[in-house]
Structure formats: structure tokens, C-alpha cells
Amino acid sequence: MLAETLRPCRSVLYIPGSRERALEKARDLPADAIIFDLEDAVAAEEKPAARALLAQVLGAHDYGGRIRIVRINGLDTEWGRADVAAFVGAGIDAILIPKVSSPADLDAVAALIPDTPLWAMMETPLGMLNAAAIAAHPRLAGMVMGTNDLAKDLNTRFRPDREPLLTGLGLCLLAAKAYGRIIVDGVYNAFKDEEGLRGECAQGRDMGFDGKTLIHPAQLAIANDAFAPSEAEIDLARRQIAAFEEAEAAGQGVAVVDGRIVENLHVVTARKTIARSEAIAAMAN
Numbered sequence: 562m563l564a565e566t567l568r569p570c571r572s573v574l575y576i577p578g579s580r581e582r583a584l585e586k587a588r589d590l591p592a593d594a595i596i597f598d599l600e601d602a603v604a605a606e607e608k609p610a611a612r613a614l615l616a617q618v619l620g621a622h623d624y625g626g627r628i629r630i631v632r633i634n635g636l637d638t639e640w641g642r643a644d645v646a647a648f649v650g651a652g653i654d655a656i657l658i659p660k661v662s663s664p665a666d667l668d669a670v671a672a673l674i675p676d677t678p679l680w681a682m683m684e685t686p687l688g689m690l691n692a693a694a695i696a697a698h699p700r701l702a703g704m705v706m707g708t709n710d711l712a713k714d715l716n717t718r719f720r721p722d723r724e725p726l727l728t729g730l731g732l733c734l735l736a737a738k739a740y741g742r743i744i745v746d747g748v749y750n751a752f753k754d755e756e757g758l759r760g761e762c763a764q765g766r767d768m769g770f771d772g773k774t775l776i777h778p779a780q781l782a783i784a785n786d787a788f789a790p791s792e793a794e795i796d797l798a799r800r801q802i803a804a805f806e807e808a809e810a811a812g813q814g815v816a817v818v819d820g821r822i823v824e825n826l827h828v829v830t831a832r833k834t835i836a837r838s839e840a841i842a843a844m845a846n
């Protein structure tokens with residue numbers, strides 16, 4: 562199955578549901594998607610007020626077409642059920658469930674909120690092992706890597722190359738791609754370190770992630786740039802398509818561009834590159 566969404570998801574910004582000023586500011590920020598967080602970014606004593614604030618803000622503002630995702634607290638907490646109830650029929654784009662370890666975690670939320678697509682935080686060792694079954698869930702639309710929680714549970718050390726996390730990232734990527742789900746990479750905690758973020762975005766893009774979750778507005782431009790097709794990629798895609806069509810017209814199944822073969826499968830990728838760039842350009846208008 563390859564039903565890949567074309568809605569750009571390069572930059573996915575977390576905003577604590579308790580921060581009124583940040584909620585207001587985000588209406589004008591160049592984020593493709595926003596995760597309105599009720600879970601880890603909100604202190605226990607602030608959770609009911611944050612939930613009420615968020616329900617009111619999302620009822621009043623559509624965020625200009627940005628994908629609106631609410632991260633609830635787990636149903637095993639005292640807040641989870643009320644979080645879901647507050648957004649039934651609210652017209653948000655998705656509910657994001659933390660610490661999903663099996664499809665049963667999705668079933669439990671799906672039963673409480675009909676119609677709204679579900680996204681899963683992939684951040685537990687069991688979630689990594691069950692990634693394929695989670696991705697196959699019929700209500701699942703997207704996966705978000707929770708690399709902080711995963712690193713905690715695995716007792717890894719931070720490394721710029723993220724080697725200790727690569728098995729988990731790869732398992733989730735395989736699962737998401739197999740079932741045509743969106744998948745976005747984890748956050749880069751050092752939000753003032755632009756070079757570090759750029760490196761991690763490049764790694765995530767190379768691996769096949771659709772975008773990156775972010776914690777600060779200063780990170781948006783870097784992610785938007787990293788996960789968009791570059792001018793060189795667009796130019797190559799156009800030339801590959803043209804060369805292949807010319808070869809086909811001459812009765813051949815293979816063309817050569819810049820010394821590399823171009824077959825039908827490369828043209829599929831080239832067309833996706835063009836479609837992505839057009840979808841991004843359309844958002845800017």
C-alpha cells in the first residue's frame with residue numbers, strides 16, 4: 562500500500578496548551594502542523610485549565626489551514642478521558658495519543674471519539690516492537706517519534722548521529738511507509754543550536770521522515786527548508802521525467818541523466834518530488 566499524503570508536514574510545532582501567548586503567536590507562524598500539548602509540557606496542576614483554554618482557542622481559530630493536532634494525556638491518567646471528551650466534534654485534524662505500545666491503545670481512544678483521525682506517539686520499546694500492528698490500525702493517520710521518552714526507556718546517551726535510536730526510528734519508518742501513514746521525526750532539544758538541528762533534520766530527511774517535530778519557533782525555517790525538495794532536486798526530477806518520456810517515445814525503457822540510469826520507478830519518485838514542491842508552493846499562496 563502506498564497511499565501517501567501530499568499535505569506537507571515538514572514542520573510540526575509543539576505548543577504547551579497552557580501558554581496563551583504561544584497559542585496566539587502560532588496563528589502566524591510558518592508551521593505546517595501544530596501539536597497542542599496537554600501531556601508532558603503541561604504541569605499537573607495546570608492540566609484542567611489548559612484543556613479548557615485549548616478547547617476555547619481551537620473553537621475560535623482555525624489556524625489558517627495548519628494541521629491541528631491535540632496531544633492528550635494517556636487514558637491511564639486522571640486527565641485522559643476528559644481530554645478526549647473536550648474535543649469530540651471540535652473539528653480538529655487529529656488526536657495524538659502518547660506512549661502508544663499496541664493497537665489496543667488506539668482502540669481505547671477510538672471508542673471515545675468517532676471520526677477524528679488518530680496519531681500515535683512512538684516512544685516506548687514495546688511500541689517499536691509493535692510498530693507494524695500500530696501502523697495498520699484503520700483509524701491511524703500519523704506517527705510521531707518521541708525520541709526523549711525512547712532514549713529514557715532505553716537508557717541511551719545522546720549522540721549527534723543518534724546511533725542508539727536508529728533501530729527504533731527505522732522500525733517505525735518501515736511500518737509507517739508500509740501502511741501509507743505520515744511519520745515525523747522527534748524533537749531536537751537544544752533549540753538554540755541551529756547547526757545541530759540542521760544536521761538532525763538532514764538525517765531525518767535522508768531516512769524518509771516527512772518532517773520534524775519542533776519545540777520553538779526559531780526551529781521552523783530550518784525544518785521547512787530541510788524537508789522541502791531543493792531547487793536541484795526539482796530540476797533533476799524535471800529532467801528525469803523529460804528524458805524518460807523521450808526514451809519511452811523511442812521505444813526504450815531506460816534513459817540516462819547525469820550519468821545515472823532512469824527507469825520507471827525513478828520517474829515515480831521524480832513525480833512525487835514535483836507534487837511535493839507544488840503542494841508547498843500552494844500553501845504559500
Ligand SMILES: CC(C)(COP(=O)(O)OP(=O)(O)OC[C@H]1O[C@@H](n2cnc3c(N)ncnc32)[C@H](O)[C@@H]1OP(=O)(O)O)[C@@H](O)C(=O)NCCC(=O)NCCSC(=O)C[C@H](O)C(=O)O
Nearest residue numbers: 575576577582583586587601602707708709710776777778
Ligand atoms: C522551550 C521553551 C520553554 C522556551 O520558551 P521561552 O523562554 O518563552 O522562549 P522565547 O522567549 O525564546 O520565546 C520567544 C517567543 O516565541 C514564543 N514561543 C516560544 N515557544 C513557542 C512555541 N513552542 N510555540 C509558539 N510560540 C512559542 C514565545 O511566546 C515568545 O513570543 P513573544 O511573546 O511574541 O516574544 C518553549 O519554547 C516551549 O515551551 N516549547 C515547547 C515545549 C514542549 O512543548 N515540550 C513538549 C513537547 S516535546 C516532547 O514531549 C516530545 C516527546 O514526547 C518525546 O518523548 O520526545
Ligand SMILES: [Mg+2]
Nearest residue numbers: 684707709710
Ligand atoms: Mg514523550
